[in-house]
Amino acid sequence: MFVPLFAIAIFFFASLRLDLFAILSVASSAGLLVMVPALMGTFYWKRGTAAGAIISIVVGGTIAAWFQFGGLRPLGIWPGIWSGITATILFIVVSLLTKPPQQKATDFIDFVNDSLDEKKII
Numbered sequence: 001m002f003v004p005l006f007a008i009a010i011f012f013f014a015s016l017r018l019d020l021f022a023i024l025s026v027a028s029s030a031g032l033l034v035m036v037p038a039l040m041g042t043f044y045w046k047r048g049t050a051a052g053a054i055i056s057i058v059v060g061g062t063i064a065a066w067f068q069f070g071g072l073r074p075l076g077i078w079p080g081i082w083s084g085i086t087a088t089i090l091f092i093v094v095s096l097l098t099k100p101p102q103q104k105a106t107d108f109i110d111f112v113n114d115s116l117d118e119k120k121i122i
Helices: 002-016 020-033 035-044 052-068 079-097 103-119
Strands: none
Touching: 020 035, 020 052, 020 079, 035 052, 035 079, 052 079
16 A cells, blocks of 8 residues: 555656756765775775774765755766765775774685685676
């Protein structure tokens, strides 16, 4: 019962402003881009920390939203690029400034990477 009601609400919402979907789509892709450094760093960099991931996602997402909805385009560059650069720098810097993960966590990363190599998934 929820799905039809939700679909009707979306239909009326969409009829109010057609370009809203494009704006939200671009904003969401900029917001998702800030997660890439944390995701890649978590699986491929043993020094990456939870604090680095959290700070990079929160600050990068805030910058993405601020630039996107504020209409800011420094140097004419898309907000997602700025937020991605910021998130990458913050992930690296905060990870280096905080306590490294325990050996147990880095052993798990090695195990996962070795398992993937053996199965030729990646």
